[in-house]
Amino acid sequence: MKKEILTFRTVTYTYHTADGEITAIDNLTFSIGEGEFVAMIGPSGCGKSTILSLAAGLLSPSAGDVVCNGTVGYMLQRDELFPWRTIEKNIRLPLEIKKQDTTDHRVKAKALAVKYGLGEFLQSYPSRLSGGMRQRAALIRTLASDPDVLLLDEPFSALDYQTRLNVTQDVSSIIRREKKTALLITHDISEAISLADRVIVLTGRPAHISHMHEMDFGEIDPLKRRENRAFSKWFEILWKELNG
Amino acid sequence: MKHERNLKAAYSAEHALFLKKRRRRQTLIRLLRVGLLALLLAMWELVTALGWADSFLTSSPSRIIKTLLSLYRDGTLFYHIGVTLWETLAGFAIAVAAGCSIALLLWWSDTLQRVLEPYIVILNALPKIAMGPLIIIWFGTGSRAIVFMAVLVGIIIVIMHMLSAFLAADRNKVLLLRSMGAGKGQILIKLVLPSSLAAFISTLKIAVGMSWIGSIMGEYIVSKAGLGYLIVYGGQVFKIDLVMTATCILCVLAAGMYFLIVLLEKILVKNKED
Known part of the structure; x- marks a missing residue:
């Protein structure tokens, strides 16, 4: 079991x-x-x-x-990316909220984004991404704080x-x-x-x-x-x- | 704009033509705007110079310039401008700062918001000029009374606008933040404040107009100096030139403040988008 x-x-x-x-x-x-x-x-x-x-x-x-x-990570119907934050800063959001915004965690979150093809968009604002890419960014944001479920x-x-x-x-x-x-x-x-x-x-x-x-x-x-x-x-x- | 220029070489002839037409149209509109003002001033001057209208009653551009020069020569021009400008800016700053703070408190406490709602609605509907006598009794006849009037006229609208902006923060984004374990303070800082930026700028635009209304209204009720004082005094002694001159100065100052805010908007929005 x-x-x-x-x-x-x-x-x-x-x-x-x-x-x-x-x-x-x-x-x-x-x-x-x-x-x-x-x-x-x-x-x-x-x-x-x-x-x-x-x-x-x-x-x-x-x-x-x-x-x-x-710990849980929530992913919603819409990507709910914050339009005034770059993709990198959006992905970092759960780290900021959970007070885990250390260099170590940042590097991990960024590596995850790069690994799944968001590398070139890290400094872009969400409005420049397609719907599919935005939802992928939302998933990476959910994974950034390494939730258990x-x-x-x-x-x-x-x-x-x-x-x-x-x-x-x-x-x-x-x-x-x-x-x-x-x-x-x-x-x-x-x-x-x-x-x-x-x-x-x-x-x-x-x-x-x-x-x-x-x-x-x-x-x-x-x-x-x-x-x-x-x-x-x-x-x-x-x-x-x-x-x- | 920079972006546009860099790409220009790659545009097709058709697009270049489109841009050229668009630029021409913009230039035309600017010229027409200035032209309309020039035309109105010229007609005003002409009608009084030809004696079709009595310049004693209507004043005229040349008489306004003469009045402006004489105010400048006796050293009172910048004094009056300074007094009104100070009152307006102080009223504006206090109304925006206090209004935003109160809106924040109301956002924070749903109970407080529900309790105070009817009071705010009534204060908003109340014609503030009705408070005139009370303001004189409480604050005397100096600048303080006028600043208070400017604050009074502006603050309610600031509270109402900012509160509705705070409350309009996306529910799903709030849910998302809460699922990450965010408290109310974090929701405020990460979501509510940044998403209220556009509403804040439009509130500033409204508040500028309101504080001008407040300061001039205040000067009508009680004052010893300022542009509102010049208008009231000019009216009482039938110096229409003075009334017109002060009104023109007001137009220029109010427009100037509005454009400063538009400039601020461009800087803030640009930082967010690029």
Whole structure:
């Protein structure tokens, strides 16, 4: 058994507003082991983002426990690069926030950017980069503080189809090469199949787990997975479960 | 601009023509602007010189220049300009500094913001001139009263503009910073302040206008010197030349301050983009 990095134990979360209360998540239990890539799919508005906020410690559960053995890095739908900072300074942002802005950490973050093809853009402002490159910069920023688990909140959904396939490929290979643990939430079934080691299917609100599957592709990258015969099999299964 | 010039050699003939046309049009617009002013002044002068209008009532450019020279000769020109300029600048600086600080406090404390909201709305709607008698009683008849008036006119709008700029900081970027473990102070310094720069510049532009309104209004109510004083005094003794001269000086000063801010904007924005 691998070391567990992130564990949800019978987690329930309820939002309170003036109009009443909404239970977003109901009795959710799962865990993610070190180096594992887990994707969660569910109908839109089912409380997927709430799960990430709980994992990141931005919200506390109404009941149950969230245990995270390590630090988290959050990646959002849009790159959220700060337009007044150069790419290098954007990537350095988590270091500044976490008071780790030492020469050592800076050099590491910069090396990571260079390694993944952002070297020539380090002194550029985000507006000069394409959507795909910006999202890659956002990933490098997330990795700069060397988090133990990556929380990916539909990080490809704002990109056009062509770019999305490329960036998915990109992000997948970077995360696997850096041996990171990741939790991806998405409503895109094929994205989940092509990226994850394990796919968790959530029900509509209040969200709880309806199914869980290990993906049996082995070590092949997202585009190759899409060509694999098992891909359409999984797509059919997940489609039925999501709409069942 | 430098960029543009470097690349010029590579442009096609069509693009060169486009640039040439664009430059010509810009020159034409500048000429027309100056021309319009010259035309208006010339007509003003002509109409009074020909006796179609009574220059005692309308003054005229030549009489304004004469008045300007006589003010300069008796040494009061720069005295009056200095008094008003000082009052306006002091009012402007205090309104911007205090207004931004208060906006910051309101951003920091949601409770304070909710509590003070109706007070700010009412103070904003209140015609500040209604405070005239109170200001005289509290601050006397010197420059302090006028500076206070300038602050009063400007500060509310500064608070409202800057607060809405602070609150408009991107929610997702706040979420991102919080996920990195950022506290409120870090969110302020890394995100809220830098993203409010454009709003700050536009607030400065508005505040300049407001502090001029405040200082001249203040001088109307109570003053012994300044451009507003010259206008009121000129009106009372029916010296239209003096009224017109002071008004013209005001136009030049207000425009000058506005352009200084535009210059500041260019410097700040340039540093951010290049």
